[in-house]
Amino acid sequence: MSPSAARASLIALSFVVLLVSGLVTTVVWRFLAPLDPLPRAMLSLVMFVAAYYAGANLIFWKAVLRISPSSSLPQTN
Amino acid sequence: MGVTGVASYDLASLFSRKFVALGITGVDIHKLERPIIPEMGGLSVLLAMSLGSIILMALDGDRGLLFLAGVSTVSLTGLVGVADDRFELRQRDKTILIAAASALLSLSLVNTGSVWFPVIGLVPFGILFPLLVVPIAITTSANMSNMLAGFNGLEAGIAAISVGVMTFLSAVTGSTDGALLGALLLFAYLGFLVLNWYPAKIFPGDTGTLMFGAGIAAIGLISNLEIAAIVLLMPAALDFALKLMSKKPFGQRKTYGNTKVNPDGTLAPAGYPALVHAFMRVAPTKERTLVVWVLIMEGLYAILAVAVTLVHI
Numbered sequence: 001m002s003p004s005a006a007r008a009s010l011i012a013l014s015f016v017v018l019l020v021s022g023l024v025t026t027v028v029w030r031f032l033a034p035l036d037p038l039p040r041a042m043l044s045l046v047m048f049v050a051a052y053y054a055g056a057n058l059i060f061w062k063a064v065l066r067i068s069p070s071s072s073l074p075q076t077n
Numbered sequence: 078m079g080v081t082g083v084a085s086y087d088l089a090s091l092f093s094r095k096f097v098a099l100g101i102t103g104v105d106i107h108k109l110e111r112p113i114i115p116e117m118g119g120l121s122v123l124l125a126m127s128l129g130s131i132i133l134m135a136l137d138g139d140r141g142l143l144f145l146a147g148v149s150t151v152s153l154t155g156l157v158g159v160a161d162d163r164f165e166l167r168q169r170d171k172t173i174l175i176a177a178a179s180a181l182l183s184l185s186l187v188n189t190g191s192v193w194f195p196v197i198g199l200v201p202f203g204i205l206f207p208l209l210v211v212p213i214a215i216t217t218s219a220n221m222s223n224m225l226a227g228f229n230g231l232e233a234g235i236a237a238i239s240v241g242v243m244t245f246l247s248a249v250t251g252s253t254d255g256a257l258l259g260a261l262l263l264f265a266y267l268g269f270l271v272l273n274w275y276p277a278k279i280f281p282g283d284t285g286t287l288m289f290g291a292g293i294a295a296i297g298l299i300s301n302l303e304i305a306a307i308v309l310l311m312p313a314a315l316d317f318a319l320k321l322m323s324k325k326p327f328g329q330r331k332t333y334g335n336t337k338v339n340p341d342g343t344l345a346p347a348g349y350p351a352l353v354h355a356f357m358r359v360a361p362t363k364e365r366t367l368v369v370w371v372l373i374m375e376g377l378y379a380i381l382a383v384a385v386t387l388v389h390i
Contacts, residue, residue: 003360010355011374014315015381026196041200056318061350068358 006067013063017055024051078264081129085268088121093272093279101162103280106335107228107344107364114277117162118269119285123155125265133257144254146185147295151262153178154219154291158284168220175219175291176212182295183207192303195385214294218306221313222290224320225352225371228364229277233270234372236289239309240266242379243293246386247300255300262292275365304389308382312374316352323349 001009025048032040096102096115103116130148134140157174160166166174187207191199202210226232244259266289272278290313297306336357337345343361346354356367 003362006359007356007362007370010359011370011377014312014374015377017315018311022196029197037201038203041194041197044197045194052314053318053321056315057322060315061319061322061355064350064355064358069360 001067009067010060010064013060017052017059020055020059021048021051024048078129078260080132081125081261082264082268084128085121085125085265086271087268088124089118089269089272089279092118092121096279105229105277105280107338108276109338109340109342112276115279117159117282117284118273118279119155119158119281119283119288121279122262122265122269122281122285123152123159123288125268126261127152129261129265130258133261140254140257142181142185143299144258146181147254147258147299148261150179150182150215150295151258151288151292154215155284155288158282158287161283161287171287172216172220175216175287178291179212179215179295182215182298183211186211186298189298189301193301193389194304195389211298214298214303214306215291218294218310219287219290221310221317222293223283223286225313225316226281226286228353228368228371229275230270230273230365231368231371232281232286232289233266233273234368235312235375236266236285236292237263237270238372238375238379239293240289240296242309242382243296243300243302243305246302246305246383247296250300250302250386250390252300252302255296255302258292258299259296262289262296275368302386305382305386308378308385309375311378312352312371319350319352319355 025044028047029040029044032043035043093115096117097113101116102113105112105114126148130144134145154175157166157171157178160174161171184207190203190206191201192206192210193199222232222235225235240259240263244256244263247255247259269281269285273281290310293306293309297303334347336347336354339345341361342363344357344364344367346357353367353371356362356370362370
């Protein structure tokens with residue numbers, strides 16, 4: 001992969017993490033339909049933050065380690 | 078606005094000479110020759126924005142509490158940055174002080190109770206809006222912006238793009254207070270960026286980084302553009318999420334050391350997850366290339382912020 005393609009793929013991956021987090025939030029929002037608007041929204045937003053954190057770890061950083069040619073560098077501790 | 082830009086450039090130029098004599102300096106660790114560079118250049122942005130807002134309020138009698146609250150939040154956050162640059166505040170103290178800096182903004186937004194989110198729609202926060210949403214938004218945005226930093230032109234470049242977009246969207250949606258606050262900040266950061274771009278003649282310090290994060294959130298809250306502000310902060314949020322993976326999220330540099338420079342000028346990342354380290358890992362990257370790519374990323378999120386807002390209104 002060329003350097004520019006590798007860097008562009010990182011940016012694309014960041015949008016994938018955002019998209020997946022948005023989808024998780026949508027599912028949770030629909031699942032919580034019986035709740036009042038404020039707790040329903042608060043729980044959905046908390047789920048967005050949790051999904052984004054998980055996506056950053058499991059999608060973005062894992063992909064970085066896979067793309068990275070510098071395998072000798074230290075990985076996530 | 079031009080006065081703000083010129084004042085910011087002139088002040089940054091003055092500080093770049095005076096701060097060396099005063100010992101307010103840092104080492105540019107991403108250069109092989111490791112030059113000594115004046116720090117705390119964000120003070121020029123703070124002073125220029127304050128000057129511009131005083132002139133604006135003197136000339137324009139229509140500016141009221143909301144504009145003043147925005148300026149005070151950004152200025153006080155800048156002062157917290159000055160204190161942090163000089164005395165290295167603890168993370169907890171910094172968070173509390175920045176939340177306190179947003180008090181006037183909370184007071185002026187006491188009648189604003191709801192925020193629009195995609196999919197979810199309008200969320201009625203009620204009294205939680207001034208009590209919790211405003212201080213959390215300001216302090217989170219400021220601290221996240223402070224973490225995605227440390228390379229020539231990066232912070233001021235991100236500030237120019239994100240504040241520029243918030244200014245444009247405020248103008249489009251008819252929020253004069255938000256647009257004017259944004260324009261003052263935008264020109265102040267553009268004036269500073271001339272001297273901060275690679276190879277930097279002055280660093281922004283925490284003064285410069287905390288202030289634009291607070292500025293984005295303040296404009297978002299004033300102009301009801303919270304979702305645009307959130308989208309613009311996504312690169313910083315990603316960096317923050319990556320750093321949370323390590324054992325000491327706010328002390329990685331002490332534990333893992335700094336980014337190193339290879340003999341060919343490319344950067345070797347420190348051993349903890351971070352957005353800039355991701356760019357360094359996937360391809361050999363010099364400092365200027367790194368900054369350009371992070372700014373491209375910020376530009377793409379800026380397009381998304383504009384699209385989401387324009388679809389909503």
